[in-house]
Amino acid sequence: MKVVNHWIGGREYDVVPDRLGDVYDPATGERTAQVAFADPGVVDTAVAVAKDAYQEWRNSSMMQRAKILFAYRDLVEEHLQDIVTAITSEHGKVRSDALGEINKGLEVVEFACGIPHLLKGEFSENVSREVDSYSIRQPLGVVAGITPFNFPAMVPMWMYPVAIACGNSFILKPSEKDPSTANLLAELFGKAGLPGGVFQVVHGDKVAVDSLLRHPDVAAISSVGSTPVARYIYETAASHGKRVQALGGAKNHMVVLPDANMDLAADAAVSAAYGSTGQRCMAISAVVAVGDAGDALLGKVKERVEKLKVGPGGDPDAEMGPLVTAQARDKVASYIETGVTEGADLVIDGRDLKVDGHESGYFIGPCLFDNVTTEMTVYTDEIFGPVLIMVRTETYEEALSIVNANPYGNGTAIFTNDGGAARMFQHDVEVGMVGINVPIPVPMAFFSFGGWKASLFGDSHVHGKEGVHFYTRGKVVTARWPDPSQRGVNLGFPQTN
DSSP: OEEEOOEETTEEOOSOOSEEEEEEETTTTEEEEEEEEOOHHHHHHHHHHHHHHHHHHTTSOHHHHHHHHHHHHHHHHHTHHHHHHHHHHHHOOOHHHHHHHHHHHHHHHHHHTTHHHHTOOOEEEEEETTEEEEEEEEEOSEEEEEOOSSOTTHHHHHHHHHHHHTTOEEEEEOOTTSOHHHHHHHHHHHHTTOOTTSEEEOOOSHHHHHHHHHOTTEEEEEEEOOHHHHHHHHHHHHHTTOEEEEEOOOOEEEEEOTTSOHHHHHHHHHHHHHGGGGOOTTOEEEEEEETTHHHHHHHHHHHHHTTOOBOOTTOTTOSBOOOSSHHHHHHHHHHHHHHHHTTOEEEEOOTTOOOTTOTTSOOOOOEEEESOOTTSHHHHSOOOSSEEEEEEESSHHHHHHHHHHSSEESEEEEEOSOHHHHHHHHHHOOOSEEEESOSSOOOOTTSOBOOEETTEESSOOBSHHHHHHHTEEEEEEEEEOOOTTOOOOOOSOOOOO
């Protein structure tokens, strides 16, 4: 049985792990590998190696860092299909979706290639007579990322290219459900010329996470996960003096006004709800239909959902794959049953779906609920599966109040042909990322990704300028090079003159 071990010091860790977890192919239900689970001693080793590597890396030139990042980008592009295969075989998403997430991650690598420009400070001459002042930003040291299963390439790439470009060393703790992608990306970074120890991978469960959160030599933590996990990571790491950005869960709403192009809205709702089997923090899980939009939209959505092809990720014709684990499949199925029990109308029921030749896979077909109320469990909870619900309202104001009252604030969208309504929505909605006739408003890498309310713990969003600021700290220098004759003691408070 293949064992996915840690990646420490520029190579696979050569110590046999004491604890192992199982890795499965979600399309077949078969165990395909085992993954090492780090104990605190392994984490200590990784941090010590990262700390040593940081001392040299922080002094490297920005042009050298950019050159390595450019080489890394090229290597990732050369090995796209290998990375796609790793993602598909352990996560289950279809190949086109896996390719999309890698390319989205590469946008951040390309952004980080501009680090010589991104780290420029400010300079003011003669702030006082013959005194200059300027600001610089410097790396933090050893930083770590804790990332989820749903994007084994993209979410880590939101973090480590920026952190490393800024001069930090980085330790990644990926999901134990699909660990192979992280090692492959680390190996490619080494081939690009990155010194061993600057980027490392430590696999494991809560033991590894807690060791990173509490380690005195880890300066900052970035994470993406459910809201309870994000809150725990934020509180634990912050209590140990670390800088933290912890992205949490979501319940993303798509408001559809009666004047919207219903074919465009239906295409968008289906694409955003069922892509990656709904296992996206930016998935649309709730359509809020205003007035006549509900009846006009429901039939078009139903028509499109019934044509979706579900199959293993390796099937080039499959549009939607399995859920990541048997436990995830069973949890989603239980939410569907609860929705029926609580009185929602189950328009499409995908629980009985069978995929020929993959009867043991973790498949659930697309599900669609209508007439859902905000008190129902299928509305209040983040299901993280292929379940789309429709909530109906009479007015725009009622729809806006539903979105704003929700405890999550990750992403939202409005579909309308009324520019005034769209502008009003973008101004009034209490959500971090907003789409106007765009269902999944994930920002480009030169902006920053992050939600509001229970979708983010911490002050900084991910990548973009906020990412550069998160992985660096500011320093202001005030300098005078006086004439040797101008000397003397002055105990007064410094003043301009």
